[in-house]
Amino acid sequence: MDKNTYSFSVSLSDETSPIIFETGWKAKQANGAVWARQGGTIVLVTAVADAPSASYTDFFPLTVNYIEKFYAVGKFPGGYIKRETKPSDRETLTSRLIDRPLRPMFPEGFRNETQIVATVVSSDNINMPDILALNAASSALLISDIPYTIPVGACRVGKRDGKLIVNPSLKNMKDLEINIIIAATADAIVMVEAGMNIVSEAEVLEALEFGHSEIKKIIAIQLEMAQKVGKPKKNYHDYSVSAELLQSGIEKVGGSFRSAFDTPGKLEKYAAIDRVKEEYAQLLKREVGEENYISKEGFYKELAGEVEKHVFRDYIISTRNRADGRGTDEVRPIDIETSVLPCGHGSSLFTRGETQALVSCTLGSKSDSQLSDTIEGIANRPFALQYNFPPFSVGETGRIGTPGRREIGHGALAERALSYVVPNGEDFPYTVRVVSEILESNGSSSMATVCGGALAMMDAGVPIKAPVAGVAMGLVYKEGKYVVLTDIMGLEDHLGDMDFKVAGTAEGITALQMDIKIKGLSGAILAEALEQAKAGRLHILGKMREALPAVREELAPTAPKLHTLTINTEKIGALIGPQGKNIKSIVEASGASIDIADTGVVSIFAPNSDALAHAVQLIESTVAEAVEGKTYTATVKKIMEYGAFVEIMPGLEGLLHISQYSHERIGSIADYLKVGDKVDVMYMGKDRNGRLDLSRKALLQRKPKHSPKEE
Numbered sequence: 001m002d003k004n005t006y007s008f009s010v011s012l013s014d015e016t017s018p019i020i021f022e023t024g025w026k027a028k029q030a031n032g033a034v035w036a037r038q039g040g041t042i043v044l045v046t047a048v049a050d051a052p053s054a055s056y057t058d059f060f061p062l063t064v065n066y067i068e069k070f071y072a073v074g075k076f077p078g079g080y081i082k083r084e085t086k087p088s089d090r091e092t093l094t095s096r097l098i099d100r101p102l103r104p105m106f107p108e109g110f111r112n113e114t115q116i117v118a119t120v121v122s123s124d125n126i127n128m129p130d131i132l133a134l135n136a137a138s139s140a141l142l143i144s145d146i147p148y149t150i151p152v153g154a155c156r157v158g159k160r161d162g163k164l165i166v167n168p169s170l171k172n173m174k175d176l177e178i179n180i181i182i183a184a185t186a187d188a189i190v191m192v193e194a195g196m197n198i199v200s201e202a203e204v205l206e207a208l209e210f211g212h213s214e215i216k217k218i219i220a221i222q223l224e225m226a227q228k229v230g231k232p233k234k235n236y237h238d239y240s241v242s243a244e245l246l247q248s249g250i251e252k253v254g255g256s257f258r259s260a261f262d263t264p265g266k267l268e269k270y271a272a273i274d275r276v277k278e279e280y281a282q283l284l285k286r287e288v289g290e291e292n293y294i295s296k297e298g299f300y301k302e303l304a305g306e307v308e309k310h311v312f313r314d315y316i317i318s319t320r321n322r323a324d325g326r327g328t329d330e331v332r333p334i335d336i337e338t339s340v341l342p343c344g345h346g347s348s349l350f351t352r353g354e355t356q357a358l359v360s361c362t363l364g365s366k367s368d369s370q371l372s373d374t375i376e377g378i379a380n381r382p383f384a385l386q387y388n389f390p391p392f393s394v395g396e397t398g399r400i401g402t403p404g405r406r407e408i409g410h411g412a413l414a415e416r417a418l419s420y421v422v423p424n425g426e427d428f429p430y431t432v433r434v435v436s437e438i439l440e441s442n443g444s445s446s447m448a449t450v451c452g453g454a455l456a457m458m459d460a461g462v463p464i465k466a467p468v469a470g471v472a473m474g475l476v477y478k479e480g481k482y483v484v485l486t487d488i489m490g491l492e493d494h495l496g497d498m499d500f501k502v503a504g505t506a507e508g509i510t511a512l513q514m515d516i517k518i519k520g521l522s523g524a525i526l527a528e529a530l531e532q533a534k535a536g537r538l539h540i541l542g543k544m545r546e547a548l549p550a551v552r553e554e555l556a557p558t559a560p561k562l563h564t565l566t567i568n569t570e571k572i573g574a575l576i577g578p579q580g581k582n583i584k585s586i587v588e589a590s591g592a593s594i595d596i597a598d599t600g601v602v603s604i605f606a607p608n609s610d611a612l613a614h615a616v617q618l619i620e621s622t623v624a625e626a627v628e629g630k631t632y633t634a635t636v637k638k639i640m641e642y643g644a645f646v647e648i649m650p651g652l653e654g655l656l657h658i659s660q661y662s663h664e665r666i667g668s669i670a671d672y673l674k675v676g677d678k679v680d681v682m683y684m685g686k687d688r689n690g691r692l693d694l695s696r697k698a699l700l701q702r703k704p705k706h707s708p709k710e711e
Contacts, residue, residue, distance in 0.1 A: 016038070017127060021136065030144075041132060043120050050113040062099065089412070097181065101183035110147055110236050112236060116137050135154055151226075153218035155214050187519075194512040241303050261315060329536070345558055346552075348456045348548075351448075356438070362433045363560060365430070366431060389406065442489045451540060454469070457551075458551045469537050472487060473502060475496055496517075497516055561608065564601055565604075569599070574650065587615075592607075626692065632682075636677045639670050660698075661673075663702050681694045
């Protein structure tokens with residue numbers, strides 16, 4: 001049996017372990033397989049392509065599955081079923097992260113069903129598996145017989161204490177000022193996914209350039225792998241539209257498409273475009289015969305789409321006019337309403353052109369925060385944003401249920417954009433949930449969510465650092481000529497070459513996401529897009545300030561009331577009580593939610609002021625300190641030969657020694673007290689061992705001694 005393994009290694013910095021790609025022995029029946037390792041983190045990535053479909057397909061059926069196995073860290077999966085089930089949000093996002101830069105690198109006419117599976121089989125919780133998986137996926141495709149020939153490399157660039165670092169370890173992730181994932185070919189950047197703590201455009205460009213220089217080292221290794229162990233590439237059926245047919249279609253219906261693009265209104269515009277496509281279909285039926293057209297209807301519909309795309313792109317490049325009449329750097333009209341949901345804690349309705357987001361903000365206690373079980377451990381999310389895209393938002397019917405990959409991805413981007421301005425738990429000990437319902441969509445709904453999310457939090461009284469706005473930038477590129485578009489609508493996203501979302505405050509950027517359909521972007525185009533995005537962002541922020549100049553000074557009347565107090569850490573046990581008995585009784589009696597920190601800080605959340613006051617009173621009485629010289633009515637808890645253990649306050653017990661029961665000597669305290677009895681005692685302070693010193697006889701008047709003279 002051939003157990004040959006071929007190993008290739010690359011080091012990106014002295015501070016990180018080398019990345020090692022191995023192939024040859026594992027998963028041999030896949031078209032391509034790579035065992036990628038960095039430190040103790042290992043990801044197995046396989047690439048498989050089926051034979052061509054017997055019938056025509058008008059899209060490339062590529063599927064990417066990123067899977068984190070809990071055995072990778074020696075853990076059992078949480079929940080009742082002790083096995084990995086549906087993908088977590090992080091697995092879904094990482095699957096998208098791998099898919100987005102690789103998809104444009106396949107040949108345009110390749111339609112074989114293809115699947116990439118990246119399985120995390122070991123994780124040292126130091127080296128991140130997501131970047132390793134993306135690099136291994138490109139490597140597996142490159143050495144396979146699948147017709148993929150343009151290697152893509154990836155790295156994460158962080159900035160800490162003013163210094164750029166490549167692939168920072170997991171323990172350093174929370175301290176990063178910049179966290180950018182970059183994917184690129186040897187010549188240009190093809191994908192960006194980033195979050196950052198309000199940084200300038202110049203800093204972003206510096207980080208992108210730094211990351212691209214590191215990626216070139218990874219690409220060099222991939223090319224070496226392909227040269228030494230790569231399989232010959234298979235031939236495939238090319239389903240792409242020929243240049244001759246494309247040109248013929250442009251000549252026949254190009255003018256009609258241009259007129260349709262000028263139709264105002266999204267639905268009206270799309271209806272006009274559909275009429276042109278039907279006109280073209282009738283022309284083709286007369287040319288090739290109806291029977292032949294029906295047998296190849298899918299291909300001819302794709303041909304019509306390609307004609308539409310090329311006419312649109314030529315129109316933009318040659319005239320610099322947009323389909324809705326805007327200038328290339330112009331933002332669509334904006335309308336903003338706040339406090340639109342009277343029973344919520346904060347809300348906004350953000351409308352930009354034909355894109356509309358209804359966004360709510362809900363405040364809760366720490367117990368309301370989202371917990372997720374990952375291979376790194378239990379993660380807590382005190383701030384969460386969820387994005388919903390119902391089919392009616394685009395005038396369609398469809399499935400409504402659990403969120404799809406797109407909804408999870410858009411929600412994660414908007415959450416990242418806003419997370420840098422949300423106050424921490426010490427300054428604002430609420431859990432914050434933002435939900436965006438897209439009511440209408442014609443492009444850039446995730447950026448409308450960012451704007452609406454910031455406004456909803458401000459409306460709720462969340463003291464965010466600064467308002468955040470987002471804008472989606474587009475690009476049309478042809479033969480060295482290009483046009484950068486601000487605030488793209490759906491048609492420009494669908495037919496253009498770039499979707500570059502930029503979110504931030506007036507001072508700087510908080511999140512980026514860039515996807516392109518061409519083979520890469522130059523630094524000059526990226527710089528121009530960032531500067532144009534900044535102008536658009538500032539314009540939108542101005543509109544937001546007009547609608548809501550500042551954070552509301554008070555929380556909404558419907559918001560939960562909050563009070564914090566600090567108790568002696570020695571009293572935490574008394575407040576909680578045995579098996580949580582005391583704290584449970586307080587919660588049940590008051591209706592409040594109570595969080596207790598190890599530092600002694602107690603956060604009380606209540607639905608109204610009366611419930612809050614009741615909870616505070618119960619807590620204070622439970623943790624009150626005993627006052628020396630004060631009399632307490634104690635409850636007998638236990639009887640011993642040498643005295644009785646009594647509770648003078650909830651959770652505060654001490655010994656009433658037999659000698660302190662009476663001035664007279666008694667034989668057994670059991671003759672006077674039993675469990676459950678009440679007895680008044682004076683707190684005399686603490687003895688030298690720190691225990692409560694209690695006395696009953698201190699409350700009794702001493703009887704005078706009998707005098708012989710009285711006889």
